[in-house]
Amino acid sequence: MYVLAVYVRLRLFESFSLKDKRRVVQSILQKMRQxxxxSSAEIDALNQLNVAGLGFSLVTNRYTHGERHLQQLIAEIEAMYPVEIIALEWINE
Known part of the structure; x- marks a missing residue:
């Protein structure tokens, strides 16, 4: 069994209030879960307007499968949302 997690720090471009930020962040979290x-959550920079820290985790029986899955998730976030990934940290158990 492998537990993979990734911390993604994002810069949000179209966030003019905390309400805008929460809307974008919740959309990302919900779509990636589905x-x-x-498992996902906003874990850092909760009150910063244009920055968000998101955590995603996955339990799998094959490390390569889990890693590929999370890499696809990261690529989709960057492609589908008005954000820039400014930091990425992998946590593997």
Missing amino acids: KYGV
Whole structure:
């Protein structure tokens, strides 16, 4: 059994209030949960307007499968949302 987690720090471009930020962040978290079956949460920079720290985790029986799954998730976030990934940290158990 493998537990993989990734911390993603994002810069949000179209966030003019905390309400805008929460809308974008919740959309990202919900869509990634539904599509990739990961656990996810906003874990950092909660009160910063244009920055968000998100955590995603996955339990799998094959390390390569989990890693590929999370890499696809990261690529989709960057492609589908008005954000820039400014930091990425992998946590593997």
